[in-house]
Amino acid sequence: MVSRLNMMKRSTRSTSFNVAPLALAAALAAALAGCNLAPTYQRPAAPIAAAYPESSPAGEAASSIEWNRYFADARLQELIRLALANNRDLRIAAANIEQARAQFRITRASELPTVSAAVSGSRVPGANDTITSTYSAGLAVSAFELDLFGRLRNLTAAAQAQFLAVDENARTVRISLIASVANAYLATLADEEQLDLIRRTLATRDESLRLVQLKFDQGVVSKVDLEQARSLVETARVALAQQQRQRANDFNALTLLVGQPLPDNLPPGTTLAQTNLADLPAGLPSDLLTVRPDIRAAEQQLVAANANIGAARANFFPRISLTASAGSASSELSGLFKSGSWGWTFAPQAILPIFDYGRNAAGLAAARAANDAAVAQYERTIQGAFREVSDALAGQATYAEQLRAQRAVAASEQSRFDLADLRYRNGAASYLDYLDAQRSLFSAQQAAIQANQLRLQNQVTLYRVLGGGLK
Template sequence: MKNLIIPIMLLLLTSCTMIPEYKRPEVPIPKEWPKGEAYESLKLSEKSTILKWNDFLVDEKLQEIVKKALSNNRDLRLAALNVERARAYYGIQRAELIPAVDTTGSGLRQRVPVELSNTGKAETLSQYSVTFGITSWEIDFFGRLQSLKEMALEQYLAQEATYRAVRLSLISAVAIAYYTYATDKENLNLAKQTLKTQEESYELIKKRYEVGVASEIDLHRAKTQVETAREALARYTQALAQDRNTLELLSGEPLKDELLPEGLSNIKPPKDISPGLSSEVLLNRPDIIAAEHTLKAYNAQIGAARAAFFPRISLTTAIGTASSELSGLFGGGSRIWTFQPQAIMPIFDARVWAAHEAAKVEREIAVTNYEKTIQTAFKEVADALAVKGTIDEQIDALNGLVNSLRETYKLAKIRYERGVDSYLSVLDAQRALFQTEQQLNNLKLAKYANLSTLYKVLGGGE
């Protein structure tokens, strides 16, 4: 029997495969990034500059929070467990190619009645055996098991790439949450300062009203500004608490106060990055890599479906010893062996044809999903580049507007105090200044968040 097993193993190693030749689908996007007024100020380098995350996010406090998130975040932990599960399934499928060798020991005592006995007498029969061999091992002549193994491998690689995508999304989410906290903290400080200024103005106008210098309508107008600042103060206090909750959820543990930023002016912005000249950089995105591995998995599934049309050959072998007495189990002349090959040839089985058609449809679905993932990635990068190409100009414009409104507010106060103009001019100038300062802070947040998003949609660094 040993002489038979070796040739069978050689045949297995040289068995054919019916997996269709894989060809990567054409990339359904332009080779270059969009062009137009929104992209004119962009400086694209010949080579994409994708840094490691701790080189891209240079703020030390943010780096500490990201490290906590990478260690504790439950979504990332679930993604890692999915990778381990896929790896285990791949190990199971790969093991199907190798025969399972088992040892079996059995004993039997049986009473045979007179009517069934060959001797015409009731008797008790005993049989004991110990065997060592292979139980129903499928010999993969036509590559069915090999195809299933390749499918499991590609599914494992897809899960691994998905883990990288989740990890990258987590880093970006933590960065955006950190910058959002800094912005709301800046706006909260602005609201506190504005409230203090408005309360001082209100008290001054109240005194002027009491001596008959200011009108009652000016007093109420000053009061509206105080209440507006109070509302903003409560709103940003609430937003700040929610921002902290988001950061702690992402990091997976409570955060100490010293890890949280005091405002936009106290953080280090992320480094600038370039997507390069060619959109082919998107093929390195983890989600696109995962989609391609999924496509390869369904391509391998077609090979398994094709192999189902051919004979399935299995082998059962055993060698051992048997005796009617337990003491004679290993005595001379007790040796036994079996060799039982079996071939099953499908003649008509509608399930085989249906499975083959389903496998082809699943591959087409995977192709479509792969192409859609690439198109979505291109749009995400294009949108981020459009923001990147225009955000600095918006910030410059708002900086200029804030400076002008500060001068307007200053002059309006002087004119009101000298009786040249009404308090309505002061009110309008102050309201516009407060709103524009908040808008400027939020625009800076948009810039930092967009850089974090661009880092993610380009695929990040290792």
């Protein structure tokens, strides 16, 4: 301890010699600063076709259309605003971003030396029953790694890419939330139309039962006709109870998405029949690489895996670290900070792995396997996005015609029912013909509402899978 104290004191009288190791280390670090063992990153080719199977109209890209322009319903717009402010999944995504940002800052800080204030004191028994005392105070840098082979830089690059991936995942949550709120809102509109239809059907069947009951009391019809009329009424009541339950479930789902109880002062909205969502152009499949945040997130994970290969390769090379301190040292506590007590220590260390029983080789193999998995995940994400867009485009091309045809069916069934009702009242048709026409009309009207709901929800899905909702 005495010799160390004397060395620190002598160092203040030989500054020209002591600067040389620091200058040499700085020059060596500068010369090797550009060394990076990570493979050169190249974006994998997209494993999809050059065009979609279905054609689409020309127009403004979905990713460029703000959500409040695409969804014109004032009530839906307010629900989306509330969801963006209160939804818990969105809050979790925001917290994940902050966590990833902090982790990136922690990793990046390892590239720079950590300077600490150090105060120490020791008393050691010496020869002839003496006690040697040493006290020191100053600044210290402990085990600062010179990143000559890019290990720390690659770890920082990987952390940065993972942070960017988390940020892109949050964007995915946002556009998914907007689409989910829109679909849940459309479901509640469909529920209202179905309930209105069922109530009107129930009223019609109640009136029909009343007439059949009168005819039965007069002996005109049999008990079979009466029981059939009653069965139709109860069937309508079953459908009413089911639809009321479905409306409650859809309302609860919408409330969960919004993140709070729905306020009573929401602006008025439109009905499902009045709602219209414009057709969207698909563009080229290659556009998905830039407009889909889930694809961008998968690519950032691939960038991180590529950087981790560089960090694993650097483990095969020497790891040089520096430990240094500068301050005051004295054999007496009262002598600290006095003239002549200042000095410094400098202790470089180089470690080269020789026998590690395959640890570094296994680490490199694991990094390469993780990179292969990231490539496959990236390609699968692209293929999944291509299928989602293709499915939604197929829906855009066919749902409008399906709705038109289903409404035509409902109109024909309405005419058929009116004629059957007239013929039955005049005794020209049997009650069985009347019941069949009534059931067919109800089914056709329900199917028309469902077809319109599916058409609108498909447009919401197409807007989402084309990257709409970020603006």
